[in-house]
Amino acid sequence: MERTFIAIKPDGVQRGLVAEIISRFERKGFKLVAIKIVVPSKQFAQKHYHDLKERPFFNGLCDFLSSGPVVAMVWEGEGAITYGRKLIGATDPQKSEPGTIRGDLAVVVGRNIIHGSDGPETAKDEINLWFKGEELVSYTSNAEKWIYGVN
Numbered sequence: 571m572e573r574t575f576i577a578i579k580p581d582g583v584q585r586g587l588v589a590e591i592i593s594r595f596e597r598k599g600f601k602l603v604a605i606k607i608v609v610p611s612k613q614f615a616q617k618h619y620h621d622l623k624e625r626p627f628f629n630g631l632c633d634f635l636s637s638g639p640v641v642a643m644v645w646e647g648e649g650a651i652t653y654g655r656k657l658i659g660a661t662d663p664q665k666s667e668p669g670t671i672r673g674d675l676a677v678v679v680g681r682n683i684i685h686g687s688d689g690p691e692t693a694k695d696e697i698n699l700w701f702k703g704e705e706l707v708s709y710t711s712n713a714e715k716w717i718y719g720v721n
């Protein structure tokens with residue numbers, strides 16, 4: 571089953587939005603298979619956002635990600651990568667639809683509270699960067715037969 575890497579950034583943690591964000595992924599029907607809270611180093615943040623290293627906001631972005639606790643998670647489910655991004659909403663909260671996490675809970679692009687993998691390759695790389703294999707838990711949830719309609 572597909573897995574995606576989701577992180578609640580320091581602004582989301584400081585604003586007390588961890589439970590709200592987790593709840594939206596749970597209610598959708600995705601399954602939490604890894605979670606931890608960490609303060610990433612700046613070097614680690616640079617690795618995480620390496621694709622953006624030429625962008626003018628890269629330094630500020632990495633300073634910000636490493637400025638406090640981040641809740642790092644892996645969520646599993648059919649379409650978890652693409653639909654995870656839908657739950658999150660557009661990068662700039664001014665453009666995110668109401669009903670999305672950023673649309674409902676954030677205002678500016680530099681403080682958009684949550685990260686989600688943008689494709690299968692990045693999901694794999696980001697899960698490997700943030701988690702060791704043994705930190706990922708495979709289990710069957712009783713809800714799955716109701717979510718997917720298979721026994």
Ligand code: GTP
Pocket residue numbers: 622627631660661679680681682684685686687688
């Ligand atoms: P992530 O899930 O965090 O990766 O966001 P995204 O995939 O929606 O956007 P992208 O990967 O392009 O950018 C990563 C992060 O950089 C965004 O979440 C923003 O916090 C920040 N960012 C992107 N564009 C801008 C910008 O124009 N200005 C500033 N200040 N920050 C930006």
Ligand code: MG
Pocket residue numbers: 686688
């Ligand atoms: Mg991105």
